[in-house]
Amino acid sequence: MLIAIARRLNLLIITLFILCLASYVLAFLFPGDALTNLSGIPALSADQSHQLQLMYALNEGWFSGFWTYLKLTLNGDWGVSLNSQTPIFEDILKLLPASLELSLYAMVISLVVGLPLGVLAGLKHRSYTDMSILSVSLTGFSFPVFWLSLLLILIFSLQLGYLPMSGRISLLFDIPHSTGFILVDILRSEMPVKDAALFDALRHLVLPTLSLSIVTTALVIRLIRRSVVTVYASDFIKAAYTKGLSHSQVFWRHGMKNALLPIMPQLAMQFTVLLTNAMIVEVIFSWPGIGEWLIQAIYQRDFPAIRGGMLAVSAVVVTFTISVELLVRILYPLNKRQFYAQT
Amino acid sequence: MRRRVLVVLALSILSGCQKPGQNSLPMEGLVYCSEGSPITFNPQLDISGTTADATSHQLYNRLIDFDPETGKLVPSLASSWSVSRDGLTYAFQLRKHVNFHQTAYFTPTRSFNAKDVLFSINRWFDPNHPYHQVSGGRYPYFESLGLQQIIKEVSLINGFRVEIKLNYPDSSFLATLATDFAVILSEEYASQLMTENRPELIDSLPIGTGPFKFHRYRKDAYIRYSRHDGYWEGNQSVEQLIYDITSRSSLRLAKLITGECDVIAYPAQTELQVIEERSDLYLEERPGLNVGFWAFNTARAPFDDARVRRALALAVDRKTLLDAIYFDTAVAAKSLLPPSSWAYDDTLEQSSYNPVQAKKLLQEAGIEPGFTMTIWAMPVERAYNPNATKMAELIKHYLADVGIQVQIVSHEWSTFRRLLLKGQHDSVLIGWSADNGDPDNFYRPLLSCSAIASGSNRANWCSAEYDKLINLAVRTADESIRMSYYQQANQILMDQVPLLPIAHAYRFQAYRKGVSGLQINPFGGISFANVSKDRD
Numbered sequence: 001m002l003i004a005i006a007r008r009l010n011l012l013i014i015t016l017f018i019l020c021l022a023s024y025v026l027a028f029l030f031p032g033d034a035l036t037n038l039s040g041i042p043a044l045s046a047d048q049s050h051q052l053q054l055m056y057a058l059n060e061g062w063f064s065g066f067w068t069y070l071k072l073t074l075n076g077d078w079g080v081s082l083n084s085q086t087p088i089f090e091d092i093l094k095l096l097p098a099s100l101e102l103s104l105y106a107m108v109i110s111l112v113v114g115l116p117l118g119v120l121a122g123l124k125h126r127s128y129t130d131m132s133i134l135s136v137s138l139t140g141f142s143f144p145v146f147w148l149s150l151l152l153i154l155i156f157s158l159q160l161g162y163l164p165m166s167g168r169i170s171l172l173f174d175i176p177h178s179t180g181f182i183l184v185d186i187l188r189s190e191m192p193v194k195d196a197a198l199f200d201a202l203r204h205l206v207l208p209t210l211s212l213s214i215v216t217t218a219l220v221i222r223l224i225r226r227s228v229v230t231v232y233a234s235d236f237i238k239a240a241y242t243k244g245l246s247h248s249q250v251f252w253r254h255g256m257k258n259a260l261l262p263i264m265p266q267l268a269m270q271f272t273v274l275l276t277n278a279m280i281v282e283v284i285f286s287w288p289g290i291g292e293w294l295i296q297a298i299y300q301r302d303f304p305a306i307r308g309g310m311l312a313v314s315a316v317v318v319t320f321t322i323s324v325e326l327l328v329r330i331l332y333p334l335n336k337r338q339f340y341a342q343t
Numbered sequence: 344m345r346r347r348v349l350v351v352l353a354l355s356i357l358s359g360c361q362k363p364g365q366n367s368l369p370m371e372g373l374v375y376c377s378e379g380s381p382i383t384f385n386p387q388l389d390i391s392g393t394t395a396d397a398t399s400h401q402l403y404n405r406l407i408d409f410d411p412e413t414g415k416l417v418p419s420l421a422s423s424w425s426v427s428r429d430g431l432t433y434a435f436q437l438r439k440h441v442n443f444h445q446t447a448y449f450t451p452t453r454s455f456n457a458k459d460v461l462f463s464i465n466r467w468f469d470p471n472h473p474y475h476q477v478s479g480g481r482y483p484y485f486e487s488l489g490l491q492q493i494i495k496e497v498s499l500i501n502g503f504r505v506e507i508k509l510n511y512p513d514s515s516f517l518a519t520l521a522t523d524f525a526v527i528l529s530e531e532y533a534s535q536l537m538t539e540n541r542p543e544l545i546d547s548l549p550i551g552t553g554p555f556k557f558h559r560y561r562k563d564a565y566i567r568y569s570r571h572d573g574y575w576e577g578n579q580s581v582e583q584l585i586y587d588i589t590s591r592s593s594l595r596l597a598k599l600i601t602g603e604c605d606v607i608a609y610p611a612q613t614e615l616q617v618i619e620e621r622s623d624l625y626l627e628e629r630p631g632l633n634v635g636f637w638a639f640n641t642a643r644a645p646f647d648d649a650r651v652r653r654a655l656a657l658a659v660d661r662k663t664l665l666d667a668i669y670f671d672t673a674v675a676a677k678s679l680l681p682p683s684s685w686a687y688d689d690t691l692e693q694s695s696y697n698p699v700q701a702k703k704l705l706q707e708a709g710i711e712p713g714f715t716m717t718i719w720a721m722p723v724e725r726a727y728n729p730n731a732t733k734m735a736e737l738i739k740h741y742l743a744d745v746g747i748q749v750q751i752v753s754h755e756w757s758t759f760r761r762l763l764l765k766g767q768h769d770s771v772l773i774g775w776s777a778d779n780g781d782p783d784n785f786y787r788p789l790l791s792c793s794a795i796a797s798g799s800n801r802a803n804w805c806s807a808e809y810d811k812l813i814n815l816a817v818r819t820a821d822e823s824i825r826m827s828y829y830q831q832a833n834q835i836l837m838d839q840v841p842l843l844p845i846a847h848a849y850r851f852q853a854y855r856k857g858v859s860g861l862q863i864n865p866f867g868g869i870s871f872a873n874v875s876k877d878r879d
Contacts, residue, residue, distance in 0.1 A: 084562050157601045165601050166594070171565055171585045172370035174558075193370065286594070288564060296563070300755060 040080035040304035097180025099289035106212035114220030122228025141218035166286035268324035372583030376604035400870035403526035403551035430512030442573035444556035462530035487797035631850035635727035635774035654704035676844035686782035712746030727774030804841035
């Protein structure tokens with residue numbers, strides 16, 4: 001068990017280390033002055049340039065330079081954005097919660113909708129129900145996210161006028177920024193019209209969450225269906241039935257657990273797909289998250305910001321994936337032999 | 344049974360979706376979708392319309408204002424003024440009991456008086472003023488008009504009386520004081536910041552006397568203003584004014600339709616029909632005080648040769664440009680001045696499309712067929728040129744007919760302007776929106792010699808004769824005499840063609856039903872001072 005945890009942590013640290021290395025090297029590969037790319041300060045004077053050289057230890061060789069960079073990165077000094085001249089790390093801290101929030105809700109919806117449907121399809125394998133669920137999910141899966149978002153905007157915002165199409169909340173509400181999660185922030189704020197604000201924020205959430213979750217829901221359905229089918233075809237289920245257990249007993253004691261366990265990491269992986277899709281959705285819905293910010297940065301060739309954004313997003317993805325694997329391991333420990341057999 | 348439950352559930356979800364009227368939010372306020380982030384919150388420091396729209400009429404007042412209907416000067420912070428007979432001394436009597444904003448970062452202890460006027464003018468006028476160098480020390484609008492040379496001194500007569508002496512008469516001086524850029528700042532706030540040793544905050548955490556006070560700003564996201572309750576003119580406007588910064592014009596229109604914006608900036612010419620077709624949106628139209636033009640960089644060969652410039656002007660059919668780019672929302676330009684200006688010369692003949700003549704002129708000037716030039720097309724849409732790139736493409740085709748190859752250049756807007764200032768262009772498609780109704784506001788910033796340094800003379804053209812004429816024109820207040828000078832200046836422009844005027848575009852303002860009190864101000868930025876919003 002300890003070995004398993006140590007292995008995962010090791011993997012996490014090494015991956016993060018490699019990410020840092022990649023982001024450091026990028027600063028030299030991007031066009032323009034490496035110092036500007038690192039610090040985000042354009043048009044350096046000789047004096048500034050000298051100071052920054054010292055700060056980034058650039059003339060002490062690659063290794064020492066990278067070591068200094070690593071230390072600065074860990075301290076939260078990621079340089080400033082070329083475009084806005086604001087500290088990148090602070091920008092990211094402000095924006096990342098918005099993206100995480102969107103992905104989180106979409107994930108919850110995907111699971112709430114996808115799990116029962118997937119199980120149903122798996123249990124009624126090859127039936128009419130199975131086929132219709134499958135075809136619906138295939139359709140959902142085939143939609144490009146950006147097209148779906150635009151379609152939803154066209155129908156629900158522009159034609160029907162039911163839902164807003166941009167932002168997290170009407171700007172008329174002045175919500176103080178504390179956690180960055182809009183719903184939490186509203187609940188924590190001391191404004192007089194809290195429920196109206198909450199309702200408005202929810203209305204803003206509907207369309208982006210929906211367009212994000214449709215693709216993931218389809219994926220979740222297909223994953224679970226496959227797993228349930230495999231489990232129900234195995235001998236121990238037959239044995240359970242021959243023991244005389246009822247349908248629900250078999251389902252809850254043997255079916256679900258064994259069907260879900262192997263796909264937990266795969267389900268968690270969907271979160272990373274979500275985060276990637278969230279970037280596209282953010283741009284379309286003007287959602288003030290990391291995706292929109294990063295795409296603006298790319299558009300304006302803001303290299304320090306691209307570097308920081310890339311590092312932040314990949315670090316989140318890596319950390320999340322590995323933590324889920326770890327969690328699965330802790331919840332359902334396999335014995336040593338199974339562990340070695342599996343890896 | 345199960346099915347019935349589902350139906351009930353679906354119905355209850357749907358019923359929650361009934362159209363919630365957009366004004367049902369309990370928060371009162373107006374959302375204006377603007378086209379970009381202001382560069383600063385002090386319009387003295389920047390010449391762009393975006394900055395002026397965001398700040399000038401919301402946060403500040405000027406000594407005098409233009410009446411948006413008549414274009415006449417009306418009192419604002421100065422309750423009255425007088426001009427001496429020789430046109431050299433201007434005296435302003437100031438309004439009493441005018442309050443500055445009280446905000447989280449500043450509490451005024453006194454109301455507006457002459458010290459504030461002195462401070463506001465001296466900041467840009469006096470190079471030795473402690474605040475002159477704060478935030479860069481460049482005041483592009485005043486520099487382009489050469490105001491530092493015109494003003495002799497500004498003096499305080501008593502607590503509510505200020506006198507400005509000029510070096511020589513300038514009939515456009517009062518109009519200059521009424522522009523978006525001549526705002527009045529708080530001297531008390533400035534000295535407080537100076538003692539706290541952080542003077543630069545004066546331009547990012549602004550204090551003024553205007554109808555709204557600054558609350559919060561996030562670049563490329565929003566600006567929040569709240570109502571200034573002690574506003575001297577009385578304040579019936581909305582409680583909150585929010586600028587939702589939305590750079591894509593199609594997105595602004597979509598937000599207007601969904602009700603996320605109440606008013607939008609610069610609807611695109613192609614979108615006007617959509618707005619007109621909807622019953623819940625209003626579109627207002629006014630002839631604008633602007634000109635879109637094609638300027639040739641006369642500092643570069645072969646564009647220093649007037650024959651080449653004339654030839655290029657003859658090679659392009661401006662009628663087609665007007666139809667294809669402005670969709671009938673502009674009038675063809677004859678000279679710099681739009682028809683709504685009092686000095687507009689109706690008799691002026693416009694050169695017509697003549698590629699044969701153009702070829703002949705090019706040959707005379709020794710331009711070989713196959714000559715390559717650049718056309719810089721500005722990357723943003725402005726009323727005076729809604730689609731510079733498309734216009735450049737059209738011009739490219741016309742010039743191909745006379746044997747000139749064109750390379751179209753475009754950069755991101757701030758880079759674009761920086762490189763233009765360096766004069767790296769052969770020619771550029773750009774334009775000018777006037778800040779006041781005076782004709783001098785077209786002739787001087789666009790083509791005078793002093794405007795080369797301040798960056799508004801895109802042709803880098805300098806003619807002593809032209810400068811003399813426009814200087815003579817402002818020395819007198821008699822409009823018919825001034826007009827004759829401007830006619831002579833027009834003749835020089837016709838002959839020299841430092842730039843080819845293309846169109847004067849209409850100005851449009853689109854807003855939702857229920858918004859009232861919004862007026863197009865042809866003499867500058869948008870003002871929300873008297874805007875209110877019905878709640879239905």
